[in-house]
Amino acid sequence: MLRKLLTMLALFVPGVAQAQEDDRLTVDVVGGQQAAQPVAVPQMAARGPVTTPIGNIDTVANNVALVIASDLRSTGVITPIGPVGLRRLRDSEVTNPIFPDWQRSGASALVAGYVEYGANGRLTLACYLFDTVTGRELVRQGYAVDPADWRRAAHKCADTVYSRLSGEAPFLDTRIVYVAETGPKDNRVKRIAVMDSDGQNHRYLTEGQETVLTPRFSPRGDQLVYMSYKGRRPRSYVYDLATGRSRLLVPGTAFTFAPSYSPDGRQIVFSMAEGGNTDIYVVAADGGTPRRLTTMPGVDTSPSFSPDGRRIVFESDRSGSQQLYVMNADGSDQRRISFGGGQYASPTWSPLGNLIAFTKIGGGQFRIGVMAPTGGGERLLTSAWQDEGPSWAPNGQFVMFHRTERGSGNATLYAVPVNGGRARVMPTPLGGSDPSWSPLQD
Amino acid sequence: MRLDRAEWAGNGMALGLHVALVAALSLNLARHPIPAEPPAVFVEFVDDVGLEAAAPSQVPQEAPQATTPDPIDEAIPPPPEPEAAPEPPRAEPRPTPPRERATPAPATPRERPRPRPRATGRLGDDLLAGVREGNSRTGPAETAAPSAPAFSAQAQAGIVQSIRRQIQPCANRQIDPGPGANEIVVTLNLRLDRRGNLIRPPRVTGTTGVTADNQRYEQRVKDLAIAAYQGCSPLTGLPEEFYDRWKDFDMTYKLP
Numbered sequence: 001m002l003r004k005l006l007t008m009l010a011l012f013v014p015g016v017a018q019a020q021e022d023d024r025l026t027v028d029v030v031g032g033q034q035a036a037q038p039v040a041v042p043q044m045a046a047r048g049p050v051t052t053p054i055g056n057i058d059t060v061a062n063n064v065a066l067v068i069a070s071d072l073r074s075t076g077v078i079t080p081i082g083p084v085g086l087r088r089l090r091d092s093e094v095t096n097p098i099f100p101d102w103q104r105s106g107a108s109a110l111v112a113g114y115v116e117y118g119a120n121g122r123l124t125l126a127c128y129l130f131d132t133v134t135g136r137e138l139v140r141q142g143y144a145v146d147p148a149d150w151r152r153a154a155h156k157c158a159d160t161v162y163s164r165l166s167g168e169a170p171f172l173d174t175r176i177v178y179v180a181e182t183g184p185k186d187n188r189v190k191r192i193a194v195m196d197s198d199g200q201n202h203r204y205l206t207e208g209q210e211t212v213l214t215p216r217f218s219p220r221g222d223q224l225v226y227m228s229y230k231g232r233r234p235r236s237y238v239y240d241l242a243t244g245r246s247r248l249l250v251p252g253t254a255f256t257f258a259p260s261y262s263p264d265g266r267q268i269v270f271s272m273a274e275g276g277n278t279d280i281y282v283v284a285a286d287g288g289t290p291r292r293l294t295t296m297p298g299v300d301t302s303p304s305f306s307p308d309g310r311r312i313v314f315e316s317d318r319s320g321s322q323q324l325y326v327m328n329a330d331g332s333d334q335r336r337i338s339f340g341g342g343q344y345a346s347p348t349w350s351p352l353g354n355l356i357a358f359t360k361i362g363g364g365q366f367r368i369g370v371m372a373p374t375g376g377g378e379r380l381l382t383s384a385w386q387d388e389g390p391s392w393a394p395n396g397q398f399v400m401f402h403r404t405e406r407g408s409g410n411a412t413l414y415a416v417p418v419n420g421g422r423a424r425v426m427p428t429p430l431g432g433s434d435p436s437w438s439p440l441q442d
Numbered sequence: 443m444r445l446d447r448a449e450w451a452g453n454g455m456a457l458g459l460h461v462a463l464v465a466a467l468s469l470n471l472a473r474h475p476i477p478a479e480p481p482a483v484f485v486e487f488v489d490d491v492g493l494e495a496a497a498p499s500q501v502p503q504e505a506p507q508a509t510t511p512d513p514i515d516e517a518i519p520p521p522p523e524p525e526a527a528p529e530p531p532r533a534e535p536r537p538t539p540p541r542e543r544a545t546p547a548p549a550t551p552r553e554r555p556r557p558r559p560r561a562t563g564r565l566g567d568d569l570l571a572g573v574r575e576g577n578s579r580t581g582p583a584e585t586a587a588p589s590a591p592a593f594s595a596q597a598q599a600g601i602v603q604s605i606r607r608q609i610q611p612c613a614n615r616q617i618d619p620g621p622g623a624n625e626i627v628v629t630l631n632l633r634l635d636r637r638g639n640l641i642r643p644p645r646v647t648g649t650t651g652v653t654a655d656n657q658r659y660e661q662r663v664k665d666l667a668i669a670a671y672q673g674c675s676p677l678t679g680l681p682e683e684f685y686d687r688w689k690d691f692d693m694t695y696k697l698p
């Protein structure tokens with residue numbers, strides 16, 4: 001009897017639940033805005049010994065928050081609030097914030113955490129992100145670093161916050177290599193320099209005796225390729241960041257320029273001038289015999305691999321003016337993709353594969369733009385007098401380039417959001433050109 | 443042993459009442475959620491980070507659903523790269539950290555929904571008063587059966603409008619994370635007590651419009667949907683006589 005009863009109930013109860021589900025009210029809500037998200041970044045809590053190799057722990061906690069806030073502001077999609085003007089985070093709030101306090105600051109999210117100098121000599125940064133409205137913890141990460149690397153821990157935390165709030169891949173813990181320029185316009189000294197993406201930890205890699213151009217990071221970030229006029233011949237070199245040594249990309253006297261790596265780092269594609277013609281070649285990154293990919297009369301240069309390594313975009317004047325072309329990685333199926341009027345140069349393929357950035361020359365201006373790999377959807381991102389040399393952030397959301405002032409010829413690095421927005425200056429100690437963004441650091 | 447009529451009647455009544463009792467208890471259990479469980483921490487960090495209790499939520503916590511856990515980050519940045527610079531830096535990077543610009547004055551406090559029924563907006567409190575009376579064509583509410591008030595289309599529309607009107611200000615505050623995010627539609631299931639408070643955290647029950655191009659925004663739009671609801675809850679002014687109809691409802695959210 002009881003069995004039958006339970007069976008009947010088992011049939012009956014789901015039926016009720018189903019009926020309720022079918023009748024459930026549904027409310028459709030549409031809302032939102034285009035704006036930067038306000039995020040509170042108070043001074044982190046401090047734990048452990050007061051004295052650390054890099055100063056007072058409270059100072060470190062404040063500096064970490066300053067770097068995080070600066071990084072977040074540079075994304076353009078987040079407006080940091082603090083740490084200046086905000087009360088410091090109490091230690092008890094690291095995992096249990098008093099949300100009304102932070103809501104009152106106008107922030108919809110809160111970066112909380114602490115900094116601790118441990119007995120093992122490591123500095124730990126705990127990084128938490130909360131939604132101040134719902135009280136939900138959105139993400140947490142922790143980093144243990146050598147105290148001297150405290151900035152990297154802060155960049156990692158900022159990357160975590162940016163990535164969680166924007167949905168985009170991180171890009172802040174990266175480096176930038178570029179050509180540092182000093183001196184008058186007609187006698188400029190050009191050196192390769194490398195720095196963190198926020199302009200810190202800046203150092204020069206070449207001495208400036210020879211003009212250098214177009215440095216490019218390897219996909220692992222451990223090497224560079226660049227062109228130098230060393231020996232008064234434009235030739236490409238491979239530079240090892242760990243040893244500081246460089247070698248010729250292609251031994252010999254041939255002019256080689258505009259080198260860049262394949263996505264797997266095993267090949268380097270470049271231009272070589274031989275017999276009055278400039279064509280695109282590819283060579284193994286560790287050396288070997290170059291293989292020719294183009295043969296048309298004219299100058300074929302500025303090659304850049306697609307992120308899947310199957311295609312290459314380059315510029316060529318084979319039609320009578322500089323235009324963009326795409327070909328398979330073996331040189332087959334070469335097709336022109338730029339038809340918008342004017343000239344197109346220095347193409348570079350987005351790490352996401354969906355866009356190609358380029359320099360458009362026309363109307364007395366050099367402007368940075370993007371288009372689909374098939375050639376459609378051209379959009380110009382800048383409109384200054386002379387913007388050129390685009391390079392993608394590793395998350396494909398920003399394009400860095402250099403802007404040259406009319407008259408003085410001084411060049412400055414800028415980065416512009418690919419989805420629209422104002423270009424911002426990338427801080428460098430001196431003038432800079434030909435930037436290249438590193439991959440995200442491990 | 444033979445039972446007489448009175449005994450048959452008594453046993454039958456007892457059996458019937460037991461059946462009713464079991465059914466009532468079963469339905470009651472089916473309607474109420476399992477009591478909240480303490481939040482689970484999925485992410486491990488460097489040893490001394492993140493082992494403490496998570497922040498309390500403003501609604502009862504439930505164990506997270508079996509979704510993709512947050513990334514585990516054990517990465518410890520490597521020691522400084524011994525890059526050999528051929529030349530000592532001529533320009534030292536400034537040792538001081540980047541200076542913050544003056545922090546903008548705190549914006550006006552986030553507009554919060556009033557905890558009590560509001561009389562603002564185009565739709566006044568009398569909207570639901572009319573609904574409570576049921577369909578006017580059927581006469582005043584007093585004439586309806588007091589235990590089962592008529593839930594007309596008008597009543598349903600009134601409740602939907604009231605909920606939307608209360609949530610809309612918070613929906614409008616959500617930030618669009620990027621192009622294509624507005625194609626994502628998130629469905630939340632919400633369960634309320636009679637005072638309009640959540641009795642469990644909003645639960646994402648569906649997502650549509652996700653493509654390869656906007657997939658990276660899916661989690662964020664889910665966050666925004668939850669924030670849009672919770673930022674303007676608890677709901678107020680909903681007709682208590684129709685509690686059974688709004689105690690468990692769905693809200694879809696999308697960016698404009």
